[in-house]
Amino acid sequence: AQRVTQPEKLLSVFKGAPVELKCNYSYSGSPELFWYVQYSRQRLQLLLRHISRESIKGFTADLNKGETSFHLKKPFAQEEDSAMYYCALSGEYGNKLVFGAGTILRVKS
Amino acid sequence: GAGVSQSPRYKVAKRGQDVALRCDPISGHVSLFWYQQALGQGPEFLTYFQNEAQLDKSGLPSDRFFAERPEGSVSTLKIQRTQQEDSAVYLCASSLMLRSNYGYTFGSGTRLTVV
Numbered sequence: 274a275q276r277v278t279q280p281e282k283l284l285s286v287f288k289g290a291p292v293e294l295k296c297n298y299s300y301s302g303s304p305e306l307f308w309y310v311q312y313s314r315q316r317l318q319l320l321l322r323h324i325s326r327e328s329i330k331g332f333t334a335d336l337n338k339g340e341t342s343f344h345l346k347k348p349f350a351q352e353e354d355s356a357m358y359y360c361a362l363s364g365e366y367g368n369k370l371v372f373g374a375g376t377i378l379r380v381k382s
Numbered sequence: 383g384a385g386v387s388q389s390p391r392y393k394v395a396k397r398g399q400d401v402a403l404r405c406d407p408i409s410g411h412v413s414l415f416w417y418q419q420a421l422g423q424g425p426e427f428l429t430y431f432q433n434e435a436q437l438d439k440s441g442l443p444s445d446r447f448f449a450e451r452p453e454g455s456v457s458t459l460k461i462q463r464t465q466q467e468d469s470a471v472y473l474c475a476s477s478l479m480l481r482s483n484y485g486y487t488f489g490s491g492t493r494l495t496v497v
Contacts, residue, residue: 277424307485316385317425317473319485359424368413368480369438372424 275300277362279373286350287381294345294376296334296360305363306336306343307370312356320345320358330354350380384408386489388474394495395464403459403492407476414457415486416449417473425473431457432480464496 276299286292298304308320321329323336323343334345343360357377361370387406395401407414413432417425418441427441433454442449446465451457461468471493475486 279424316490317488322485361424368430368432369415369427369441370425370486371427372417374422374424 275304275362275364275371277360277371277373279358279360279376281376282374283377283379285379285381288352289349292345292347292350292354292378292380294358294360294378296343296345296373298341298343298360298362300341300362300364302364304336306334307361307363308332308334308343308345309359309361309372310356311359317359350378352380352382354378355380386474386476386487388472388489388492390492391490392493392495394497397466397496398463399496400460400462401464401494403461403472403494405457405459405474405476405489407455407457407474408478408487409455411476411478411487412480413477413486414451415475415477416457416459417475418443419471419473419491421470428459428472461494464494466496469494469496 278297306323309317310320311317332347336343357375359375360373363370389404415430416428419425429449430438431451446462448460471491473491474489477486
């Protein structure tokens with residue numbers, strides 16, 4: 274079965290501090306991992322995909338198959354990063370995404 | 383349209399009432415997905431269409447839930463005899479590609495409250 278775990282409901286950091294949003298997954302095959310973000314009063318949108326190995330808005334995420342993790346990181350948090358972040362997984366043959374419960378990131382000034 | 387459009391934005395239904403939720407995907411998007419998001423939870427998969435074909439409906443919680451996309455564009459999610467546990471935000475997403483690995487574009491959702 275596919276499962277995504279985001280252990281923190283809320284992560285509160287000060288502006289300029291490093292951020293790490295944790296995501297662990299359970300999947301027996303080769304997963305595709307994503308981070309989606311939802312800013313206040315906006316729709317859910319794709320932040321980044323592990324297959325593209327990109328950095329978006331200063332965020333990066335590395336797939337660690339040994340630890341079955343896909344943590345989202347940013348070296349210096351900004352107030353505009355405050356949002357709900359969802360980690361999601363897609364199986365290698367599937368189309369549907371399995372989402373974690375989400376982590377609220379609050380960046381304080 | 384420029385994005386995925388869902389209507390209505392809010393729906394209040396009395397228990398036992400039937401409801402229909404509409405999704406207008408981005409023009410030309412082949413794949414269309416419905417998700418249910420309960421309060422404090424992440425979205426949970428309901429069903430998936432590739433054009434007009436419903437290829438996966440494994441996430442529909444009961445036979446009271448029915449989805450269709452007859453012409454491969456607009457989709458309707460119908461819930462019959464609504465129950466309080468059906469209260470949630472229903473999200474529609476579409477994708478140009480057949481697979482999810484390029485990411486979806488989500489609509490704003492329909493918030494259903496069953497009273």
